[in-house]
Amino acid sequence: MLQNIPCTLVTGFLGSGKTTLINQLIATKPTGERWALLINEFGRIGIDGALLTSSQDSHTTDIAIREVSGGCICCTSQLPLQIALSRLLSDHHPKRLLIEPTGLAHPRELVQQLSAPHWQTALKMQAVITVLSALQWQQEKYRTHEGFQAHVRDADVLVINRYTQLSADEKQALQAWVAKLNAQISIIWAESDSQTTTGEINTSTGYSAALSAQLSKPSFVISKQQRVNIAEPYRAVVGLKPLSHSLTANTFHNPESNDDNKPDTSIELPYRYHEQQQDILLAGWRLPAEYVFNADKLQDWLLKLPNWQRIKGVVHTSHGWLQINFTPDSLSTKTVSAQADSRLEIILQASTGQEDATAVKVDWEGYDLELMALML
Known part of the structure; x- marks a missing residue:
């Protein structure tokens, strides 16, 4: 039984730049160390995994990838997530696990699932990282979108990219908006936006070091939910109301999501x-x-x-x-x-x-x- 595998959840709204950040984290992987990546894509065709496996550098050659396509893994049954994670860990025995949910997922649901007792010994949850595009934030339709806000509420660290066009007042307003949603979140400003426009990975020393440090910081968000999980049975026995309630399932949730991709040979x-x-x-x-x-x-x-x-x-x-x-x-x-x-x-x-x-x-x-x- 595998125990205490460091696990990082990388969230962010649709188009925020999660895949780019995943690549940046992978670039910090020690050569020869096996990592695992669980990718959840809302559509039926897995693309991110194919892109990662196409790379031939020393960082990506020891990455075990499993994709869950056709819906979001923030499923109330929890089965897609449990099955995919169990197979990934038992088949590959990674030293570290990264999870990238679809941008349409609700992070609260995932935090609740990963805080469940049966994962507390197998996984050692590190800081939950959320990616936020400042260009999206500038548009009111994103700022006022509950799903967009939810990613900020349930994160330990916020990585803000695409912000070079913001004025000093706009940056201050963005920080105030973030603090109103999550006063305890830490902010990392991407030092260069080049990776979001050219596809290249930002390898600046300061930014890379700041990201790498998050891989070994425990998650306050997860530990808080774990304490809720421990308290719930006692509160139920003495007749108290639950401390927290599960949010309404993601609007875009597909209950028929598959736990694994079909082999290539099964699709004509x-x-x-x-x-x-x-x-x-x-x-x-x-x-x-x-x-x-x-x-x-x-x-x-x-x-x-x-x-x-x-x-x-x-x-x-x-x-x-x-x-x-x-x-x-x-x-x-x-x-x-x-x-x-x-x-x-x-x-x-x-x-x-x-x-x-x-x-x-x-x-x-x-x-x-x-x-x-x-x-x-």
Whole structure:
């Protein structure tokens, strides 16, 4: 039975830069030390894991990756998280574990699950790190969004990126907004925003050291929840009300989420899915590696999609294999090593979000034809 494996939970709203920060943490891994990474992607097509395994440097060669796709792991049944974590730990015996939930997950649910008694001996929970994009924060629709705020409330450390455009007054206002939500949180300002626009990892000494230090700091948020868990049975016996109540499940929660990806051989390519979860439209493609797309036309086509919120993929193009990572305030592409297949996933807002909101009309069959027309 494995015990006291250091575990770090990295949260953040959709498009905040969690994957970049995960890469920065992995860059601090001692050579030869095996780490494990549990990735939760809301869509059905796992992309982040493929991007990490494409790297051939000494830091990523000893990373065991497990992906939970097709929904969020903040599930009230807890089974997807329990099964994925148990298999990852028992199969690979890592020295450290990192967990990256989907940006649509509710961190309170995950904190409650990871504070459960059956994890308290197996995992040694370190500081919960949340990533916040200052460019998102500047927009009122994010600042007032309960899901956006929730990531700040349930974290020990807040890493703020994309803030170079903020004035001194705006930075002060941002700090005040954070303090109102979580007075005990520590703030780390990313020293350079280059990694969010070019895809490169920020390796500045001060920033790297500050991040690395969080891997060995205990989590106040987790320990507080653990004390609640210990107190609950006694309070129930003496007839007192619970100290805390589970928040309403994530609006975007998919109760049919799978605990593991299907093997590549179980999916016949080309493959495409689309679905709607509340006001979010999801679609993804997995395509044979021999399909080569015009890189420039592909990016133009993606950027013209209606009301898109996130575009992520690794695609075989005329410029080689390209990693695509688009958010409304950050467009990033970079070349990666060859993959077994091309993968592309998009998230669209189902309505315009305005007072006279109208539903976004999506012709998925038409999009299939348009995408295929971009092949060389």
